[in-house]
Amino acid sequence: MxxxxxxxxxxxxxxxxxxxxxxxxxxxxxxxxxxxxxxxxxxxxxxxxxxxxxxxxxxxxxxxxxxxxxxxxxxxASGCEAAKPSSAVPAILRSDQYLVRGYTGDERILYGTGRVVATAGIADYAKSLLENPEIAFVDIRSAANNCYQCRVVRA
Ligand SMILES: [Zn+2]
Structure with a gap:
């Protein structure tokens, strides 16, 4: 996948x-x-x-x-171009680790999926979560401040 x-x-x-x-x-x-x-x-x-x-x-x-x-x-503030969906971890994820968490199709946290992950391991962990059909999408948030960063979906 x-x-x-x-x-x-x-x-x-x-x-x-x-x-x-x-x-x-x-x-x-x-x-x-x-x-x-x-x-x-x-x-x-x-x-x-x-x-x-x-x-x-x-x-x-x-x-x-x-x-x-x-x-x-x-x-x-000005009209920047939308990022093209990509399999590569976005360059803005420059911290050592992030909070990675799976959500169901009705936009609820699937308990047990939230984990602080080393940045180098984000793609593998997100992929493993998205192999679960209960998970509709995976959100990446900053580990320290909980700020939303980006979403991971099935290609
Ligand atoms: Zn921009």
């Missing part, structure tokens, strides 16, 4: 940029990249030095239930 890492959907990203409102209805914060890591979850790249980026609350789910966490992430 092949897997793909995917970024955030362009239609909703465009909506946030156009309205300036996040998933809490708050105004998105706009700052200029100082060259540090401001990983955009749409292009799965870093917002370049001197370019504007957004900080906002995002709910990376279609519906709303007790498991559909909403939390902070960064986006390029």
């Amino acid at each position: 092949d897997i793909q890492f995917v970024g955030l959907p362009s239609d909703k990203v465009a909506q946030v940029r156009a309205t300036g409102r996040d998933d809490y209805g708050l105004a998105v914060e706009v700052d200029t990249s100082n060259g540090d890591a401001w990983p955009c979850r749409h292009c799965l790249g870093e917002t370049p030095h001197g370019e504007a980026y957004l900080t906002l609350a995002w709910k990376p789910f279609q519906g709303t239930n007790a498991y559909t966490e909403t939390g902070p992430l960064f986006l390029c």
Whole structure:
């Protein structure tokens, strides 16, 4: 089975940029990249030095239930190109480890799947989770801060 890492959907990203409102209805914060890591979850790249980026609350789910966490992430402020789905671990995953967790088709955590995984092992672990037909997708979050990074799906 092949897997793909995917970024955030362009239609909703465009909506946030156009309205300036996040998933809490708050105004998105706009700052200029100082060259540090401001990983955009749409292009799965870093917002370049001197370019504007957004900080906002995002709910990376279609519906709303007790498991559909909403939390902070960064986006390029201008119209970056969506990342092409890829079998390669996105370059923005530069930390040593991440929280990797499987969700069911009704967007609930499948208990027992959440694990902090060394970055080099993320693809193998995500693949093993997606071999379970109960799991619809796998989310990658930062191990230290729980920020949503990207999703892994069956190719
Ligand atoms: Zn971007």
